[in-house]
Amino acid sequence: MSYAETETASQPACWRRAADLAGGPEAVALPVAGERVAVVGCGTSFYMAQAYAGLREGSGQGESDAFAASEFPSGRGYDRVVALTRSGTTTEVLELLNRLRGTTRTVAVTADPRTPVRAAADGLVVLDFADERSVVQTRFATTALTLLRAHLGLHSDAVVADAEAALAEPLPDELLRSTQFSFLGRGWTVGLAHEAALKMKEASLSWTESYPAMEYRHGPISISTAGTTTWMFGEAPEGLPEQVRATGARWVNGSLDPLADLVRVQRLALARAAARGLDPDLPRHLSRSVVLDGA
Numbered sequence: 001m002s003y004a005e006t007e008t009a010s011q012p013a014c015w016r017r018a019a020d021l022a023g024g025p026e027a028v029a030l031p032v033a034g035e036r037v038a039v040v041g042c043g044t045s046f047y048m049a050q051a052y053a054g055l056r057e058g059s060g061q062g063e064s065d066a067f068a069a070s071e072f073p074s075g076r077g078y079d080r081v082v083a084l085t086r087s088g089t090t091t092e093v094l095e096l097l098n099r100l101r102g103t104t105r106t107v108a109v110t111a112d113p114r115t116p117v118r119a120a121a122d123g124l125v126v127l128d129f130a131d132e133r134s135v136v137q138t139r140f141a142t143t144a145l146t147l148l149r150a151h152l153g154l155h156s157d158a159v160v161a162d163a164e165a166a167l168a169e170p171l172p173d174e175l176l177r178s179t180q181f182s183f184l185g186r187g188w189t190v191g192l193a194h195e196a197a198l199k200m201k202e203a204s205l206s207w208t209e210s211y212p213a214m215e216y217r218h219g220p221i222s223i224s225t226a227g228t229t230t231w232m233f234g235e236a237p238e239g240l241p242e243q244v245r246a247t248g249a250r251w252v253n254g255s256l257d258p259l260a261d262l263v264r265v266q267r268l269a270l271a272r273a274a275a276r277g278l279d280p281d282l283p284r285h286l287s288r289s290v291v292l293d294g295a
């Protein structure tokens with residue numbers, strides 16, 4: 001079994017631990033209600049940042065923006081910046097945290113506190129039990145999001161049960177054979193849609209795209225055809241399933257919690273990698289974290 005498969009399968013246990021931490025002293029550096037917050041990361045961590053910002057803003061706990069760490073706008077007055085970084089070594093994240101020192105409170109959520117992020121951030125939340133051997137992130141990302149979701153009071157045991165169901169259910173053959181995937185989300189699930197698309201690319205070299213669901217009708221639907229799959233995270237906009245099915249594409253809209261639905265995509269990505277003879281632990285052109293020369 002690959003590391004990626006083992007790590008994917010361990011998510012329910014990791015989510016339980018993260019939810020327990022959310023109310024404890026480990027989480028004390030996380031934002032409090034009413035603060036204006038920016039959430040940053042790179043790659044998978046950026047997409048989890050988008051999901052967290054969407055959840056926080058949507059629940060009325062304060063203005064929340066998400067940025068790729070390289071695109072953080074200068075001159076904005078945030079009360080706190082939350083950085084997500086599994087490795088604690090990603091150059092853009094460290095550069096940003098160092099730049100904000102002394103002007104903005106920062107906190108990093110990481111799997112490895114022995115890395116430069118410890119010195120760069122004011123506060124640290126350590127999820128070492130969710131660290132991974134894989135290049136492709138699965139359980140660190142979803143565990144970090146579960147911690148943040150629980151800290152907002154938006155996690156329940158039902159989410160973990162849904163993840164267990166997602167790990168147990170058979171994967172339909174049509175999904176293994178699909179030629180192209182479009183992942184859609186609304187609000188916080190837009191980040192999940194982007195992460196689903198990235199996972200399928202990284203692990204299985206599948207052709208994928210992702211959009212806010214209401215944007216799909218504004219052009220992207222033109223490539224929808226028989227053999228393609230459109231996968232919606234969460235509640236679909238009215239009329240969109242019918243419109244997509246009319247193109248001949250397969251419409252997928254699970255009934256599980258959207259974060260558990262992401263576990264289905266992770267499994268699908270690993271199964272498609274296996275079917276293509278790819279090793280998901282050795283993805284093409286990728287490294288575990290990107291550390292730029294001279295940084």
Ligand SMILES: N[C@@H]1[C@@H](O)[C@H](O)[C@@H](COP(=O)(O)O)O[C@@H]1O
Nearest residue numbers: 042043044045085086087090289
């Ligand atoms: N290939 C990895 C990605 O899988 C990862 O999501 C990203 C962020 O890494 P980290 O969360 O360690 O900052 O770095 C690299 O690009």
